[in-house]
Amino acid sequence: MKTASDSFASLLGRAGDSLKSIVKLALKSRKSTVAKVAGCDDSIIIMGNGPSLNDAIENSFDKLTTIPTLAVNFAANAPQFTQLRPRYYVLADPHFFVATDDVNVKKLMNNLSSIDWTMTLFVPFEAKKRGFVIDNENVKVEYFNFLAVEGFEWFENWAYASGRGMPRPRNVLIPSIMIAMKLGYGNIYVTGADHSWTKTLSVNERNEVVSIQPHFYKEDEQEQKRIKVDYLKYPLHQIIYSFYVAFKAYHKIQRYALHRGVKVYNSTPESFIDAFPRKSLSDI
8 A cells, every 4th residue: 555655755756757858858859750641541550570470471461461550670671571561660779770781781771772662661860860761762761759758647648649759668669659659540459569588588507698589580690699699798687677668668658548549459469568458450
């Protein structure tokens, strides 16, 4: 049971978070170019890159090719990409804009520069500062603020609605859902979001954290090595905390979605995300 001192501490905490976020927005936030789509369809499917997306492609291919979809990260390097022809695409990780010597990033940019259908690509403002360009008239590039905002609920609601910030963006799925809401979609279905990272998490005899994070496509040896080396930088408690940040962000998104009257559904079988109600793609 909460005491008066607990409530006061919570109030102070929210005030402190709000103040820190205000400073961050003042220094780094810009006016987002993400805007509501005229004549926006009612539903959108966000395709995470988890292994379960293969089942969604096999069992619900008609839904994935008739309902607007949003793809993320290295999805354009997968052989199924040109069949799925997503309407939207989100890149968020700074790696995509600074790793000019990464062959997989080069392949991704070449594939995005070669698509022959109309698609909108969303990238953080930081990418624009680094001179990010896609040389393809079929691809329209829009910019969003990849900034975490925390504090009083009314303040968070304002920041989310204006596109000035979002719940802590631990992974690309978080900005993807927020962008889908900003575009005006009222029913958002999330698939390929297994998030079952804890099943593959271990520590070897050298006290190195090992995490296998499979995707719906097969990664080459270089990308597997990059991910492995990246994990070696962090102790276990930091990695588990990053999981906490992501799952907490989904609950923030759900709170905001309910505030907006938007329905976000988890359409990923056996997903570890516990914030959104479940609804199969076959039930759309």
